Amino acid sequence: MRVELHRLSAGDRDEFIEAMARSREFHGTWISPPATAADFDQLLRRAEDDTFVSLVIRVREDGRLAGMFNISEIVRRAFQSAYVATAASRASRAADT
Numbered sequence: 001m002r003v004e005l006h007r008l009s010a011g012d013r014d015e016f017i018e019a020m021a022r023s024r025e026f027h028g029t030w031i032s033p034p035a036t037a038a039d040f041d042q043l044l045r046r047a048e049d050d051t052f053v054s055l056v057i058r059v060r061e062d063g064r065l066a067g068m069f070n071i072s073e074i075v076r077r078a079f080q081s082a083y084v085a086t087a088a089s090r091a092s093r094a095a096d097t
Contacts, residue, residue, distance in 0.1 A: 001059060001060075001061070001066075002059075002060040002061070003057050003058060003059055003060060003066055004057075004058050004060050005055045005056070005057060005058075005069065006055060006056050006058060007047070007053070007054070007055060007056075008043065008044060008047055008054040008055065008056055008068070009044075010041075010044060012056050012065070013037060013040050013041075013044075015064075015065050016033075016034070016040060016056065016065060016068070017034060017035065017036070017037065017040055019065045019089035019090075020033040020034065020035065020068075020087065020089065021035060022089070022090050023087070023088065023089050023090045026088070026090050027087060031085065031087050033068065033087050050074070050076075051072065051073060051074045051075075052070070052071070052072050052073075052074065053069075053070070053071040053072075053074070054068065054069070054070050054071075055068065055069040055070075055071075056068050057069065065089050066088065066089055067086060067087055067088040067089050068086065068087050068089075069084060069085070069086050070084070070085045070086075071083070071084050072084075072085070
């Protein structure tokens with residue numbers, strides 16, 4: 001499977017929330033992705049900051065959401081660094097068939 005990375009956008013909201021809800025048991029206590037439209041919008045606003053990037057992972061063949069990457073606490077000086085968090089999305093029933 002080939003994937004593509006795209007910056008998070010408002011157009012991802014419904015699919016993102018549904019995919020992360022479907023994957024909640026899979027994620028356990030390791031991560032807490034946005035569960036509501038308000039939470040998603042907060043993440044989208046945070047991504048406007050120069051020290052934070054949120055990317056969605058999409059399956060190249062059909063465009064479905066496969067997961068996300070958050071790159072946070074980005075430092076762009078002599079010592080460049082950042083934290084990376086990722087979350088996978090469980091396949092939808094439609095994609096399983």
